[in-house]
Ligand SMILES: Nc1nc2c(ncn2[C@@H]2O[C@H](COP(=O)(O)OP(=O)(O)OP(=O)(O)O)[C@@H](O)[C@H]2O)c(=O)[nH]1
């Protein structure tokens with residue numbers, strides 16, 4: 163697949179039951195050869211396979227939110243929401259090893275400390291000499307192509323995900339917003355996403 167630089171291949175798939183919305187659902191975990199960044203990204207295939215256009219979520223790893231249910235961000239709630247919606251509709255969650263928007267866990271925690279001194283989430287990255295958002299979705303496009311998905315519906319509020327996927331030859335039929343998962347601890351973070359990086363989330367409107 164030239165437009166993605168290199169072609170990736172499915173390495174292996176394994177069936178795993180996952181708990182979601184209080185019930186257990188069958189899922190398939192798929193691994194890959196030759197992903198462009200050499201990271202161990204994972205595809206989680208869920209729900210019915212009847213639709214030719216799958217619902218896809220690109221989820222960037224967030225150890226604090228995904229595993230420890232940190233309320234500093236919306237990642238844990240978004241992960242749960244995405245798994246539930248994909249289970250219903252049929253599609254794929256790509257679990258991308260892009261902790262801290264690609265700067266890594268330790269750097270993210272350093273950025274949190276700076277945010278404690280008044281910097282927003284993007285300024286804190288810059289103050290550390292790092293990109294505001296270091297994520298590249300080439301590997302995600304490679305994974306979708308290896309799975310045979312050239313056209314998708316994309317679950318996101320982040321316009322950069324659509325742009326990057328389309329640049330790599332994935333047709334995005336529609337973009338579906340995620341819910342707004344606001345807590346007492348993440349409102350400044352969500353507002354920064356909406357105002358600084360044009361995430362299409364309304365921090366005034368209905369919240370979930
Ligand atoms: N550097 C940094 N990364 C963060 C911070 N809070 C969350 N993250 C990371 O941000 C990533 C999630 O990105 P978000 O900006 O929440 O959302 P998004 O993926 O851009 O957009 P959506 O698809 O709409 O969810 C995960 O990798 C988190 O670890 C922070 O304060 N600093």
Ligand SMILES: [Zn+2]
Nearest residue numbers: 224227235237
């Ligand atoms: Zn998070």
